[in-house]
Amino acid sequence: MHRGKGMKFVGDSRVPAERKPNIPKDYSEFPGKTxxxxxxxxxxxxxxxxxxxxxxxxxxxxHASPLEAPADPTNTSYIPLPDWYFLFMYQLLKYEFASGPYTVIGALVIPGIAFTALLIAPFLDTGKDRRPAKRPIATGMMLMGLVSVTFLTWESVITHDWAAAAEQGKIQETPTADIDENDPGYQVFQAQSCVNCHGDALQGVPNVGPSLIGTGLAPEEIADIAQNGVGSMPAGQFQGSDEELQQLAEFISALEPE
The missing domain is CATH 1.20.5 (Single alpha-helices involved in coiled-coils or other helix-helix interfaces)
Structure with a gap:
């Protein structure tokens, strides 16, 4: 056969001499698969x-959201607890080497090393074998990370004071009372700076002073507490006269919640 008569030449044997249009396959040819x-x-x-x-x-x-009482920045006794997926970092910050003056180690250095190791893991293990036994670097890093996160999360759960956390998060209604600001007892209350610990409406200040509404105490008992203190309230807080003390005690004793 002579050249040019019935023969076709192409530069690459993988390239067909006659091009066909690129028509997508009919999906009906593969029922249930595509x-x-x-x-x-x-x-x-x-x-x-x-x-x-x-x-x-x-x-x-x-299921309603587990809301707690409003946040109080002055409450230093509050026990915080992050969501479960941050518990391992929360526990890490409890250790001496990652807290206090070394907080930057627990908050940035250690998480940074873990993130960098995860980032470069594909470049450290470039083998084609997918079996874990044949990939010691990737498998070891994965196991080390999994064990570390599991251990820290478990330690955070078992060392948390769940009972105290449940109590501190309860939402409590603030008692209110109809207060006559012109009452001599209320004037004494303001003059003695009782407002700082018990609030201007005697509703109480969280973690500072309790509410004085509906105490159920007699005037004599209230006068004794004002002079001698009780609980976290020290003695000698009241600096007024006996008449002012009597007015204050009678005023507080008569307060009833609305």
Whole structure:
């Protein structure tokens, strides 16, 4: 056969001499295995997402959020607790080498080393074998990270005072009373700086002084407490006259919650 008569030459044997149009395959050729992204696949994704959304909203309505009392920056006895996925870092900051003057080690250095190790792990282990035994670097780093996070999370859970945390987070209604600001007893109350510990409406100040509304105490008992103290209240707080003390005691004793 002579050249040019029935023969075709191409530069690369992998390139077909006759090009065919790039027509997508008909999905009907693979029933149950392939499908069009729009609208078939996308509709399935939306359906699954809608089911999870309805379930999430149902749980939200059925179980109210565990709200606590308003945050008080002056309360140094509050026991904080982050969400469960941060418990391991919370526990890390309890150790001496990562807290106090070394907080930067627990907050930045150690997490930075862990993040860097995770970032460079693919470059340290470039082997093609996927079996864990054949990938000692990646497997060792994964196990070390998993054990560390699990241990720190467990330590944080078992060392947390759950009973005290439940009590401190309770929302308590603040008692109120109809206060006559022109009452001589209230004037004495303000003059003696009792407002600083018990509030201007005698409703109390959290972690400082209790409410003085509805104490159920007689005037004599209140006068004795004002002079001699009780609990965390030291003695000698009242500096007025006996008449002012009597007015103050009678005023507080008569207060009843609304």
């Amino acid at each position: 499908e069009a992204f729009l609208p078939n696949f996308l509709l399935k994704e939306w359906l699954v997402g809608a089911v999870f959304l309805v379930g999430y909203l149902t749980l939200t309505v059925a």
